[in-house]
Amino acid sequence: MLRSVILAASRSATIERLVATAPFSRDVVRRFVGGTNIDEALTAAAALTGAGLTISVDHLGEDTATPEQASTVRAEYLALLDGLGRAGLAARSDVSVKLSALGQRFDEPVATEHARAICVAAASVGATVTLDMEDHTTTDSTLDILHALRVEHPDTGAVLQAYLRRTEADCRELATPGSRVRLCKGAYAEPESVAYQSAIDVDKSFVRCLNILMSGPGYPMLATHDPRLIAIGEDRARWFDRAPEEFEFQMLYGVRPAEQVRLADEGYTMRIYLPYGTDWYGYLMRRLAERPANVAFLGRALRSRG
Numbered sequence: 001m002l003r004s005v006i007l008a009a010s011r012s013a014t015i016e017r018l019v020a021t022a023p024f025s026r027d028v029v030r031r032f033v034g035g036t037n038i039d040e041a042l043t044a045a046a047a048l049t050g051a052g053l054t055i056s057v058d059h060l061g062e063d064t065a066t067p068e069q070a071s072t073v074r075a076e077y078l079a080l081l082d083g084l085g086r087a088g089l090a091a092r093s094d095v096s097v098k099l100s101a102l103g104q105r106f107d108e109p110v111a112t113e114h115a116r117a118i119c120v121a122a123a124s125v126g127a128t129v130t131l132d133m134e135d136h137t138t139t140d141s142t143l144d145i146l147h148a149l150r151v152e153h154p155d156t157g158a159v160l161q162a163y164l165r166r167t168e169a170d171c172r173e174l175a176t177p178g179s180r181v182r183l184c185k186g187a188y189a190e191p192e193s194v195a196y197q198s199a200i201d202v203d204k205s206f207v208r209c210l211n212i213l214m215s216g217p218g219y220p221m222l223a224t225h226d227p228r229l230i231a232i233g234e235d236r237a238r239w240f241d242r243a244p245e246e247f248e249f250q251m252l253y254g255v256r257p258a259e260q261v262r263l264a265d266e267g268y269t270m271r272i273y274l275p276y277g278t279d280w281y282g283y284l285m286r287r288l289a290e291r292p293a294n295v296a297f298l299g300r301a302l303r304s305r306g
C-alpha cells in the first residue's frame with residue numbers, strides 16, 4: 001500500500017517540486033546518487049573500482065518527451081563512455097541505459113539508433129551496455145530492441161523483472177550462450193493482471209527465474225540486496241558448478257555497501273549500479289518505495305514545506 005502511494009508520488013510534479021527543494025533532500029540524494037555530472041560520476045566510479053567492485057553507470061533521466069532531449073541523452077552517454085575510457089575504467093564498466101530516455105515512447109526506431117550508437121561507443125572503449133527494464137508497457141518493445149542490438153553487439157545486457165508473470169518464459173528465451181541477463185525483483189507499480197503483488201510470490205518467482213538462468217548457458221547477473229536470495233544465488237552457483245567469472249551479483253550505489261565489499265572479497269564479481277545526473281527524482285522515489293524506513297525522509301520533506 002505504502003509502496004504504491006510512493007510510486008504514485010513519483011509521477012507527481014507537485015511532490016517532485018516539494019522534494020527537490022526540501023532541505024533534507026541533498027543528503028539522501030548524495031547517498032543514492034554518485035554525482036550530478038560526468039566528472040563527479042568518474043570520481044565515484046574510480047572509488048568503487050578501487051575497492052575491487054565493477055560498475056554499471058546510469059545517466060539519470062527517463063520518459064524523454066522530445067527528439068532533441070533524446071539526442072542530448074545519447075551525446076551524454078558517448079561523453080560518459082569517452083570519460084570512462086580516458087580514466088582507464090572502461091574494462092570494469094558497463095553503462096545502464098533506459099530506452100525511454102532515448103525516445104522509445106514516441107519513436108522506437110530512433111531510440112534503437114541512439115542505443116546502437118551507445119553500443120558502438122561502449123565497444124570502442126571495451127565497456128558493455130545493459131538496457132534497463134521499465135514498466136510492463138515497454139517490455140516487448142525493449143526486448144525487440146535488445147534483439148536488434150544483439151545482432152552486432154551480442155554482449156548487450158537485458159533486464160528481467162521477477163514480479164512479472166511472463167518473466168519465467170522470458171528467462172527461458174534469453175538463457176542462450178553468452179547472454180547477459182540481469183534478474184531483479186522489479187521497481188514499478190504494476191497491476192495484478194501482469195505482476196505478482198505479494199513479496200513472497202515475487203521472491204518465489206525470483207528463485208524460479210534464478211534457477212533457469214543459473215542452470216543455462218548464459219551469463220546471469222543477480223541484482224538484489226535480499227540476503228536470502230543472495231544465499232540462494234551462491235548455493236546455485238555451487239550446485240551448477242559456476243565459476244565466479246561465470247555470473248555476477250549486482251547492487252545499487254549506497255545500498256548495503258558493506259555487503260557489496262564482502263561479496264567482492266569472497267571472490268565474486270560485484271557490480272554497482274551507479275546513477276548520476278540532476279534528474280534524480282523518479283529514481284530516488286523508487287528507492288524510497290523499496291524500504292519503508294526511508295519513507296520518514298519523505299514525510300519530513302513534505303512537512304517542512306507544507
Ligand code: FDA
Pocket residue numbers: 131132133134159161182184185186187188223224225226227250251252255256271272273287288290291294
Ligand atoms: P528488497 O526490496 O526486498 O530488499 C531486500 C533488503 O535489501 C531490504 O530488506 C533492505 O535490507 C535492503 N534494501 C533494499 N532496497 C533498499 C533501499 N532502497 N535502501 C536501503 N536498503 C535497501 N528494477 C527495474 O524495474 N528495472 C531495472 O532495470 C532495474 N535495475 C536494477 C539494477 C540493479 C543493479 C539493482 C540492484 C536493482 C535494479 N532494479 C531494477 C531494482 C529492483 O527491481 C528492486 O526494486 C530493488 O533492487 C530492490 O529489491 P531487492 O531485490 O533488493 O529486495
